[in-house]
Amino acid sequence: MATHYYTVTWDQLHRDGRALAWRLMERGPVRGVVAITRGGLIPAAIVARELEIRLIESVSVVTYDEEARGEPVVVKAPAAAGDGEGFVIIDDLVDTGTTARIVRALLPRAAFACIYAKPAGRDIADVFVTEVSQDTWILFPWDTEPQFVAPLAKRPPG
Numbered sequence: 001m002a003t004h005y006y007t008v009t010w011d012q013l014h015r016d017g018r019a020l021a022w023r024l025m026e027r028g029p030v031r032g033v034v035a036i037t038r039g040g041l042i043p044a045a046i047v048a049r050e051l052e053i054r055l056i057e058s059v060s061v062v063t064y065d066e067e068a069r070g071e072p073v074v075v076k077a078p079a080a081a082g083d084g085e086g087f088v089i090i091d092d093l094v095d096t097g098t099t100a101r102i103v104r105a106l107l108p109r110a111a112f113a114c115i116y117a118k119p120a121g122r123d124i125a126d127v128f129v130t131e132v133s134q135d136t137w138i139l140f141p142w143d144t145e146p147q148f149v150a151p152l153a154k155r156p157p158g
């Protein structure tokens with residue numbers, strides 16, 4: 001269970017997505033990207049734009065219902081990425097690494113990249129940008145909205 005929250009704004013996600021693109025570019029040419037839906041869709045779009053990649057495939061794995069982890073289900077396999085040669089699989093984050101391991105098994109020759117990583121899943125990523133602790137839940141901009149917060153002086157102590 002998460003005890004900390006790390007809120008990511010659209011602006012920060014865009015910057016971190018571009019940082020991921022830089023790191024991928026340094027590793028060598030990329031023919032296509034495979035986005036793990038849904039969280040990997042926007043990171044994959046940012047990377048594809050920066051690396052001028054038009055070949056974009058998707059794979060759908062459902063593992064979580066909000067913060068509750070369930071049995072991962074592959075809802076859609078990647079159709080046109082072969083064994084993954086020349087492709088980079090992209091996701092928003094690795095947490096336990098379960099989702100990444102399933103997709104890596106489907107595309108054994110692809111690299112795996114994500115923007116955020118937690119310690120339990122970090123080693124499965126070839127490239128990531130920012131690490132957060134295992135007890136931190138990352139709040140993505142598509143899951144949140146700005147809202148009023150009470151002034152500090154009016155909040156209950158604690």
Ligand SMILES: O=P(O)(O)OC[C@H]1O[C@H](OP(=O)(O)OP(=O)(O)O)[C@H](O)[C@@H]1O
Nearest residue numbers: 037038039063064094095096097098099
């Ligand atoms: O490393 P893991 O423990 O497998 O967790 C990471 C995965 O969990 C989330 O996806 P989720 O299953 O919530 O689906 P979504 O991307 O459609 O929101 C996240 O987008 C990663 O794909």
Ligand code: HPA
Nearest residue numbers: 064095136137138139140
């Ligand atoms: O920290 C997280 N944030 C959002 N989705 C997630 N899915 C697994 N871990 C996370």
Ligand SMILES: [Mg+2]
Nearest residue numbers: 037038039040
């Ligand atoms: Mg996901």
